[in-house]
Amino acid sequence: MTRDEIQQIRSLGDKRVREETGLFVAEGEKLVRELMASDFRAQRVYYTEGDFGPDTERVSPKEMERISYLKTPTNVLSLVEIPRRRFDPVALKGRLTLALDGVQNPGNMGTIIRLADWFGIRDVLCSADCADCWSPKVVQATMGAITRVAVNYGDLKAMIEAVGGPVYGTFLEGEPIYDATLTHGGVIVLGSEGRGISPETERLVTRKLFIPPFPPENTGSESLNVAVAAAIVCAEFRRREMVK
Amino acid sequence: MTRDEIQQIRSLGDKRVREETGLFVAEGEKLVRELMASDFRAQRVYYTEGDFGPDTERVSPKEMERISYLKTPTNVLSLVEIPRRRFDPVALKGRLTLALDGVQNPGNMGTIIRLADWFGIRDVLCSADCADCWSPKVVQATMGAITRVAVNYGDLKAMIEAVGGPVYGTFLEGEPIYDATLTHGGVIVLGSEGRGISPETERLVTRKLFIPPFPPENTGSESLNVAVAAAIVCAEFRRREMVK
Numbered sequence A, B: 001m002t003r004d005e006i007q008q009i010r011s012l013g014d015k016r017v018r019e020e021t022g023l024f025v026a027e028g029e030k031l032v033r034e035l036m037a038s039d040f041r042a043q044r045v046y047y048t049e050g051d052f053g054p055d056t057e058r059v060s061p062k063e064m065e066r067i068s069y070l071k072t073p074t075n076v077l078s079l080v081e082i083p084r085r086r087f088d089p090v091a092l093k094g095r096l097t098l099a100l101d102g103v104q105n106p107g108n109m110g111t112i113i114r115l116a117d118w119f120g121i122r123d124v125l126c127s128a129d130c131a132d133c134w135s136p137k138v139v140q141a142t143m144g145a146i147t148r149v150a151v152n153y154g155d156l157k158a159m160i161e162a163v164g165g166p167v168y169g170t171f172l173e174g175e176p177i178y179d180a181t182l183t184h185g186g187v188i189v190l191g192s193e194g195r196g197i198s199p200e201t202e203r204l205v206t207r208k209l210f211i212p213p214f215p216p217e218n219t220g221s222e223s224l225n226v227a228v229a230a231a232i233v234c235a236e237f238r239r240r241e242m243v244k
Helices: A002-009 A015-021 A030-039 A062-065 A106-118 A136-141 A154-161 A228-243 B005-012 B017-022 B031-034 B061-067 B105-119 B136-141 B154-164 B226-242
Strands: A023-027 A040-045 A076-081 A096-101 A124-128 A150-154 A167-176 A186-191 A206-208 B022-026 B042-047 B076-081 B096-101 B123-127 B152-153 B165-177 B188-189 B206-208
Touching: A002 A062, A015 A023, A015 A096, A023 A030, A023 A136, A023 A206, A030 A040, A030 A076, A040 A062, A096 A106, A096 A154, A096 A228, A096 B022, A106 A136, A106 A228, A106 B226, A136 B152, A150 A154, A154 A186, A167 A228, A186 A228, A186 B076, A228 B226, B005 B061, B017 B022, B022 B031, B022 B136, B031 B042, B042 B061, B096 B105, B096 B154, B096 B226, B105 B123, B105 B136, B105 B226, B123 B154, B152 B154, B154 B188, B188 B226
Parallel strands: A096 A124, A096 A186, A124 A150, A167 A186, A167 A206, B096 B123, B096 B188, B123 B152, B165 B188, B165 B206
Antiparallel strands: A023 A076, A040 A076, B022 B076, B042 B076
């Protein structure tokens, strides 16, 4: 590999460079094969062993170590085109959708995209200050879910209003989720790790929920990690659909 | 601060040094005050502003930056004695307990301790290869829960057998958790990020559970993050206690 090539791949850790080039990095045999089998277009595939078809490039383990974003590099790394999707609020009506208001930790972002996939949620709306879903850390943390879940960045308020319908959010003063009526579709808002849901987004919330601690009077702990709260809320929405 | 002092604090990122000195690092006003108000003993407290009582040491923001393990240092950092607890399986009988089999990501470890606290689970059993709960990253990720949840490291099999009672674990071939009978107490086993529950620990599992995806035939996604699975399982155990 040339120095320029290695440098280009290393620079894709930078969001600005990803936006300029329209490329993101995906690593690992399972993820790369999933991407190649999907609508995504792999622009380049570098591998140390295995067979990834024509127009792929065999590199040495030393080169792989230099281009990989993982502590323990795998046998394959690809540069994949970031899909250009148009946000279509009409398609989201009546479905369950997540709205992330400033979720900044890449691990949380990836974990949320992964659990959205598990629970059949196809769309995640993100405020502009959320972690970028195309960063190497997030892509890897989604464990392939990024190929099936559409993540839309933009004006969160405008997106939520365009989708319409009930808007749920978790608040300490909310109604215990197990007592609440939950609709089939709706937007579930999740706040940032440090500040929770912003006042501007809170104004859009029509149904405040609360995940009860145990025992209910347990007041020592004050909060749950955002991905954990997302998981419990999504699981409860889906449980209601399955257990009548 | 002397160079040696700074060096000592920096070295506490290393597990071996924590074991030798019996100290861990805790940062941030809320966490430090929680620790000082608890049974924990803060051996030293360094602060840039505020009042943390006698025998504490004011340092410059520049010094704080050098000793802090956080990207954005706070106003206070303390060195706290690691409590010496004896594992008492008898006290755990009839209670809900988590058993972690090789959970290696510090963020997952901290998130699991935090949610254990939320759900009134006072004990977490860990195999020796789990992330160390006294590492700076885990301590911070617990958001103070480490002061209320006892984490025991050792021979996981021996600890689970000593506690006795039903042993739950999540497996793709398990019974959907919403159909399963759940007992008041028991051990919930959670596997490592990469390999899941080890065959040796699996042999101890008496009740295999499964978190259903949605829709149930959704087979694209294959797994959930371990902290997310822990959250959904714990929430369901506690929901059953609250909603009869």
